[in-house]
Amino acid sequence: MTDEVNSILRFAYEKTSFMLGKHFINKSEFVLSYIDTLIYLLTNSSKERGIVLHHGTSIPLYFAIAITAFKAYLSDDSDNTAFLNDLNIDDLVIYNDKRGVYKGKDPNGNIIIVNKDKGGTPTTNYVPVTSANKIQPYYGDGKTLDGRGIRKKRNIIDTISGLFGIKKQEVKSVITKGVVIVCDRYKADEIFGHMTLSINGKRVRMCELFAAAYYTSNDVYHYPGNVAKTDPVIRFVNKISLAREMILEDPEIETLVISDLNYLSNSSSELASIYERTSLKSIILLGEICKGISSPLFNELDNLQPFVWTRDILINYENYYIQEEHIHDEYIHPESKQLRQMIKNHINLEIEIVEIKEFFINEDFRDCKKILLQLLKQNDGLLSKLVQKAYWLINLLEKSIFPISVMEEIITKNQINAPSPTTEFAALEMAANNYLGTNIETQLKFIIEEISGKFFEMQYTNPKFEYLLKNITNGIDQGEAAVICPKIYYKKIFTEAVPDHLRKLIEKVDFFTPNNYSSSKIYQNVYVVGALDWSNLNPLLLSNSGSVKLILYPNELNRYQQANMYTQSRLSVLSKNNSLVKESSSSNNNSPVIPLSYKAVSEEIYIEDQLEALSESLSLSYLGELPVPSSNTVIQPLEIKRIALLDSGERIFLTRFYSAYIYNMDKKSVQETDVYSLSEGDLLIFTNYDSTTRDIVEKIMNIVIESDNCSEQFRESYRRSQRWKKSLREYVHSRQISFKQLSEMMERLGSPKHEVTLRTWLDEESHIVGPRDIESYRIIAKLLQDPEMLESPEIYYQSSREVRSMKVRILKYLGKNIIRTLNKNEEIYDDILSLLPIDLSKMSRIVQIEKIINIENLIVPPHLANRPIQF
Template sequence: MDNTPILSMMKKCDILFENESISNGLLISTFSYYMSSLMHSTKKDSGIIYHTGSSIFDLLLTTFAALSCLVYDELTPQELVASLNPGDIIIYKDRTRAEFLGIDEKGFVKIQYGSTKGKYQSPITETISPASFYKIKPYQGEATILDGRGILNDSKAKIDFLQSAFETELSDISSVTKKSVVVVSSRDFADTFINNIRIRYDGTESVCITDLMPVSYFSENKEYPYRGNPGKNNPVLRFTNKVSVARDQVYADEEKSIFAIAVLGGQIVKNGESELPDLLNRRSLKKAFISVPIIDGFDSLCETYTDATVFACTKDMLLSSSLPITPQGPLTLEIETQIANILDREIIEYDADSIINSEEYRDFRHNIQAVRHHVQNDDLIDRLIIESYSLVNYLSNITFPLNMVEAKRQNIEIVFPSASEKITFIKSVIENYDGVLATLLLKISDILDKAYRAVETKNPKEALLLKALYNALESGTVLVLVPKSYHVDILKSLLPTDISANTQLYIKTIGAFDHKGSYDSVLFVGCLGTKRFSIFSVFVSPIVKCLLYPHERPLYDYQKKAYAQKEAKLNNRSAIKYDFGNVDEEEAIQNVEILDDFEIEEYIDAITIKTALQTISNTVDGVTTKADIVRVATTTDGESVFFTKYYTPYIFDRDQMTVTESTVKDINAGDMLLFTKNSDQTKDIVEEIIKKLAVSNEQINEAFRKSKHWKNRLLKYKQENNLSFQDLSDEMKAYGTPKHAVTLRTWLNPESRIIAPREEGSFYQIALICEDEEMMSSPEAFHEACNTIRSLRIRILKLIGQSVIKNYQHASENVSFLSSIVRDELDALSQIVQIDAIADVCDVQVSVTYANRPYAL
């Protein structure tokens, strides 16, 4: 399909991100061919894109999907006009609202609109021929005045573009597009796309997406239109960040106008993976796309969607379908770097002297499995399995002698679990058992004790680590990857100053790893990995180094051959045909005699969560109020967290020095969360800081009072009148400000940190409903007050992030009145934990005392 409309357009036009062309080069041309072929096909198609990690792919995918709505839309101007009824309000020439009077016997349309002369407005009737029907657009807004007030859009850009890029006849250009597409992505991506993507045509002319079609972003209960769309017509391009919202839109689409869906990004796919199969297989959806970086490990998608065509940026594919180009800006430089890393990456192994040999490590894992199957529903044994497995991983990945590390821990310079205490606990458990089980436990203990002694005073990885870092830092930036956050603290504390203070050194956990980064080299402290991540899936650098003990070698070889198998599978499924070396997939993976670590890890995660649930269910605290729990997490410190649906967690990013508000659904293993320390009730640390500021600042005090007043009055009104949230929603609608019941629940939920509605008119409607004279007399004051508190929260969150980093670095900071309050409040109230494991749960209730905070069970 070399002459599809999209491909023909690409030959004439450039897709620009800001002023950078992102539509050139052999790889992008290959991707454009793949996308345009699927879009042009009349049958139901789905595609899985495994890209290099560059945002160019998602930007182009979204552009092609949006343009396909225009190109393949079957609604003609004549059909659009025929659907109108006399009395309907329309937009004429994108300049004025007019009344549609009907179609005369000759097939001409008659409309009427107002013309203002001086202080008077006189109606004008105009007749429109069929050749000019493209100038008529339905109006779905609420205005009734027949003039041009509030109409800012100009359809000339759309007409010029369609005529030039697609050679569309003027009489065939409908003012409204019936087809639409849903893109599931982050809100940041949606905003970035709308604000920065333009299509250049005719050499110098350009058009943005909102010139061509209505675009909106959808939350769970509200639509947020982007600029344009004077006719208030249904959006053609629909963004949302949840698969569930996309599903609801598709299911509610009675006219079947949504013909395509695109799901962008590994995290979006992961969050919605249970809902995706049913949605993508829906008959009304003619096109469906999933786009993820090839490093994210979502090769299982191929097994789930067996009929999908695959575009995969494997090494073999890039060898045949990419050529170097001269980068024109940051995005094209990024993709060229990623391609080079995939093609030329070198993996260097540093072999460390043994602390336990491969046979002993294999015996250790076999013994763990044997104990697991020998005894079930034994809390002490469950804990021993957890502690034993975590200890062997800790000893494998620590890079300094234990006595040095323990000294830092005892001086409270670093907080992390004690290896010696774990050893003591494991030995104490053995005394409670006899027979075969005691023998198995003793074997486990002996192997752990041997490994412990081997790194107690001298660590075989230390010299290798220092050598690798000194050499790497001479060549540029270095990323060191470690398993958990306390390893970051250990390295920063014990590395020589000339290394730890080097601004080219970055240390991150694999949970915080970002595939969009770029470094001159990457160093793994051990054979780290998860089901969706391994040493061989890292392409942020041309050089990857790994410190390996002999007992880590089998897992390393397993990862290596598993990645080769993955590439072979993707090559075999690829829609792009090219020559590549055949790999015997079965032989490649079965040659490695290795017990599946991931099975043990999943078991440990499961029993950890199970133990937390069992313990909390047996806890009696005298509090009868229960909270519905949707997710349960354990921390690296051994505490448990029971999350409710509407809780707003604070996630700490140590690299960006920021604290951001997130959602419970988006919490992942490895995330660092900021909580208040244990007290009688869960507190919002940001609100506590605002209260301190309000004591000495009358303006903040008044703004804070107003930000609480509207919520308290509305909640009181609901309770006094025994209203449901749906009842309240109906009242809001009756007063002219419709709000979904879910929105109102979020506003009034004590766990939610919603400050206030963003529309000033909402305060007036709330005042009318509640008969609140203060709010009614000055709704703008309440609106401004809530904006003040909202801005203050953002500023405080930024200061919290900076202050936490300073505490980690034991560094001084520039002290202001606000920063000093933040620092004091953090010292008194804050607690930072790292999520070790997290799972969704249902039908679980706990006392509100234990909800949304770390708790040692």
């Protein structure tokens, strides 16, 4: 069976032209090798686990979706009439693009389906068993026995027959096997929503062949094509925990694809809990080589086979990126062209070390850091805070890309949220006065003098700034440059420091931190400023640029050399165990033990690492200083599930059901996401300097409601969207029922909802507008016995849709304003929102997550939760 499936998958790939929108995905030799990898992981044995490190673009995920869907169909060994055994008399089905009622079988074994013709006259159809694959069980909301609401499908049976080379009468209309794919909604929509297959010259959308849906904790979005609302073959989810729940509940899910290793950045425990599950035949982890080379998964997961596209492997494909003969270049998808360029870039990448010899020498700050580490180990809270301030200032001086005076000016204007260097230095001097006459007075004086010297030298100049400005503005990058620096707000300061006549050139440059670097665009040059942490991004392995320049002071060279040696060591071990090299994969069945650190660590690097670790530990120890909610308080304290440490030095205490707004730099849009999907590098959006609300969309919505331009109809819709939720919340509290009990009550009334979904609906920190189905409003009305809702639950459903639509509109408008704020010229107009008396640049603020931590047994007062706070 395995060999047969393997052969059919290869046949299907060769038979098919794959398209994204109107453009073809190039089936190059490189892609063919990747297809071999996918087929191997899907068919080689009953349990395969692999990690595939590629070079970017959506193409690896595109083919993972296609080939795993093909495999799901072929793995279903039931015949095409098996679904009839699960049908009961009078169940709804679809036959000939119409709803009908299943009435069993006649004496001759024909399947009896009753529906209505165009005139509404009942028609009885006797379907031979050999044509059973023209019937599908129907699980949708429609009740009429006709074709209303059912989109007519093209001949799917012929397409499946041609795709897999099977007889038409053997084609199945119901597929029981499934695949779960972890990726964000926008990526799923972008790929699956536009995925088309061309078979025997006939084009058909992927969603017409394989039912698919996107799942979140409280919602399901069915992609077009699944008119019968059958269990999807392809189930997209936004987090590992949801994938885990599905796999544990449904043994027919045989394949798990994780589109980005970022989903496993915080913990692999949820994956580990299903990793050895027998029913889960294949686990495929996808990631970019520049971001995944340092992944701890290599050592944490047993029998994880690495498939890594190193330079040595890629050289075999550089000259064999063959375009299909019958497809003209203009019809090739841009990402196929980009992938070809990225392969060339990776093979021929030029690395240049730019040593900036001004200001800093090898010994600068070395003794300072040694003393700071000794002081930090003393059990003195005040001294520890002093050390943190000193170390923060040293980091700023070594890693900044602007004059200090410009940073001060921007902070004074409230244009960025960051500590003031001058204020921090003054606080450092004041704190040191507490230790006059002690045995550490001399050491503290030395630290202050060292920092003071560089601090005043860099007030009005910065050699890294001068180098970047000269290179970016002399035209060598042709406007296609990226800068990787420590903080996202460095761009704002850098741009402000640039002379006015050069700012338009700087606006074309993309600034990233290692945590949020995007390879979606090809750059002429990438500038890496400083010896940054390479654990989340290794600049020596970038593929979206032909040139990487590392801008370093002499005292940063040791850190670079260590990182370079570590990279080469890691690549060396991976090369010996790389499953893409056939001779090594056949002789090595165990997971490689990849070195996670390089032994040759200098003393100064050890000191820096220790300072970083102890400073972070100290930051978390301050949680003990949080006010403890009184047991007598009326206000209910909130349980914290995660803590986000921000680039501004602030932190956010995140509750379980809080929904965050993040700015997606690739999509240039604002997206809503749950707490457990947040990752290091994410850009969060909050209201600015506002103690009344944490939710910027809620703030704008309230302004809309109060404005003269708002219609009474929308005000009523908004009132209803708030009313049902408030009424249900009061119902729960007044009767003191649990969400589990509420779930059971709703199920008895005919609308089963998981208790987690109900809790999310009613959680005040959640942004859920309301259920997306009419039936839920009908059941809520019955449960509450609310006269207004009982009279017309449909109006409540429609009201929620209108409010949800306005919310989406606000998010789009907010995204466009952020683009403009980030110095991107774009005209923005909305016939309602543009007329409001609001300045989003002043109302909103963007912060970046530098680190995110899972936590237990921490409760805080509500006013400290889900908002940036400074300690």
